[in-house]
Amino acid sequence: MPILAFDFEDYDVREQNMRRNVFRYRLFYILSVLLVTAAFTLTACHEEEPVKEKKEKEQENRQEIPIKRVEPEEAEEKAEESSLALDDLNGQIRQIIAPVESTGAFVSVYVENLSSEEKTSVNNCQMQAASLIKLYIAGCVYEQMPLMQEQEAYTGETEELLRLMITVSDNESANMLVRKLGFGDASAGMEAVNAFCRSHEFTDTHMGRLLLAPNDVDDNYTSVNDCGKFLREINGNVLAGSEKILSLMKQQERTGKIPAGVPANVETANKTGELSDVENDAAIIFGENGAYTVCVMTSNLSDPFAARTMITELSAQVYRYMCP
Template sequence: MKKKRRCKRNPGRWRLLLLILPAAVLAAITWGYFSGEDSELPDQKITDRQKTKSNPGSQTDTLEREGVVQEPIPDETEMIEEHQIRGIVAIDPGHQGSWVDMSESEPNAPGSDIMKMKATTGTQGRFTGINEYELNLDISLMLAQELEKRGYQTVLTRTDNDTAISNAERAVLANESGADFMIRIHANGSEDAGVNGALAMAPGADNPYVGNLSDLSTELARDILDAYCNATGMVNQGVLSENTMTGINWSQIPVMILEMGFMTNELDDTRMADATFREQMVRGIADGVDIYYTKHPSSVAEMTGESSPELDSLAGTIRDQYLDARKGMGEKWAVKIQDLTYGKSTGINSDTQMHAASVIKLFIMATVYDRVYDPPSADSGIYFPEAYEGELEELVGSMIMVSDNESANTIVERLGGGSFENGMAVVNAYCKENGYSQTSMGRRFLGSNANGDNYTSANDCTSLVSAIYEGTCVNAEVSAKMLEYMKNQTRLNKIPAGIASTEVVTANKTGELSDGQLGFVENDVCIVWGAGRDYILCIFSDELNGGNSAAIEAISGISGIVYETLK
């Protein structure tokens, strides 16, 4: 028997290209007679950073043309960290010191004729005497530390009380920072000292400027408010729709305001002044961030420890040209690029579990060869009954080359001795044994199961395909056979379609879902030879609101960028 090398993953350490951006914070919103519109970014104080000119047509340029003076946002400074980043969070500590003159006006929204004060100083603790701008900053700095401990990068709109930054400028800073969303930290006030509790604000669907951000912003607001109230015991006043705040109307990313409590209420005011209680406040907000990210993973590029500046730049280009816009539509995307020639790789959401669709058939194929043809032990071997000699190979070929679902269902059922459930368990056991932790089967193809679905990740898929390419999946002979099936794939309208060359060789497997019951998905994983460098490109897309055809076009476009870079 040939010596086998199992398909093992090599996770490595994550290396991330962090974007260190200028500090500045969210403007404050107050309640009752204390409310004076949320103030945002005044002229930002930038220290120890280079300043750059604004780009024509950018939000920064628009603000300047409309008479709002803003110091340019500096270039991104690259810093390499030895851990995986989970996302980028913009934090806006509302208001600034009372001595900072923010009385000038700015447009309430892009193109709006309504002018509002750039910012206000906020309210004050009726019983503690603490200023809101001080409370907001202290909580924001603590929150940044807590989120960074949890693996996030943070962007603060201000880090002191002297910063002059208006409400519009705060939103623009967050937009241009690469952040996934913005949390605006505020405290409330009311003429009625008996009113207490926390509430959140988000743009409504009828907001003429950012109505498209309403759903995600409201979800973010609800996640953070609920977690905050659970951690602190604050009364939950719910999420309000707000369409008049400058800091919301200038946003291009999901945005919410957290009113942490009423500084005019004795209980809220004294609790928010307590150091121990502030830790609970911060922990609650961070818990809400965690909850939101579990549902909406960040599209920030996750650079592995095996990455390179070239691949880092490539991932950034993909995000800027394609993924940010798709994410803004509520879609989920993941990309993994592995340079097989130089052993480098990079990913965007590549360890995020997503609907596999027919890409899961690659793992079924690997399971077949591992369990039926070359089992790792006598106990794990499986007898596969054939109606005629060569039937199994015929089924595998049909499953991979034309993505035939009945062939796949037949294989899984026979792996389970006539039980599809047992067959799925065999596939799942294989994935677990070989380190494909995000991959699992939960339903029959074109079938439904309320308790499960078929999942994988770009990392898992790339790892399996890499093992096939290297001849280490089960053994070299089996790997060559699997590779040949992939080379004869008939569905070539995604990654292969984006390669502007007839000289390259591709081996790929697609996956797609296009009905309301099972979802809207477009996936492809492909090995490319003859492009100067051999490489693997894996692209997953899920929850497609822009339609399957648009996703196919985007996958092809991303493929073209990768090919032009690595050829």
């Protein structure tokens, strides 16, 4: 049997070669890792600069855009300025009515800018309405129109009575409408008007007698604030028949008080009221800067003509204020 001889020298050579190959593989791996790390580091460093520049530019842009904040103190100052403007008008009104008040008369005034809802009033209280009560009769009639039309002697009678009551302040037309509101009973009709006023919060308004009837037991009352509220609501189409009432007021033939204080080309809608010692007027003025209301009520007059002149002068001053 042959004996195998093992060549130890050849084994050593192969072992050395193997060790060299392992060393080469390890060296190649280490160099590869180093190259990849270096490449990643260089890329990251290269991309970091644009990001930094972008952030710096964003900060610069934020600094360039001014941010306007309204501090609470500034808001309060603006509110005070608005109030001061109304106070200024209030003071002008007081100066104009002072000569009439000096005779022992009482004068009440309400003014409102219908666009901004800014308003001011002087001496508001319940006063004799005279024919201003007809505004509330009209409001009640339009709210009860189906019942009114059932009682018409001819088609369109109710609208005709309303037209006469508002445009020429016809007293008999007003009384006929009130009776129809009560189905022939004047007291029930007046209560219907009062119920209308309560439901719409015209708190100073009350109908206690027919037009031209004695006022020794009761009378008709309203206030400039209630009249201002009524005008605001028909202008805003809040009440039933608002557009029709406003249209009738624009056809008003008695325009010698508030409407006489504004230029002839300015549209107005008003309703007057007079007694022997009372001169009233309530109007919407459609000025070039927007609509506004003026309501004036007087009582205990010794000179009605002076009162009418005062109302016209006051109207002119309010117009200059509202439409400078």
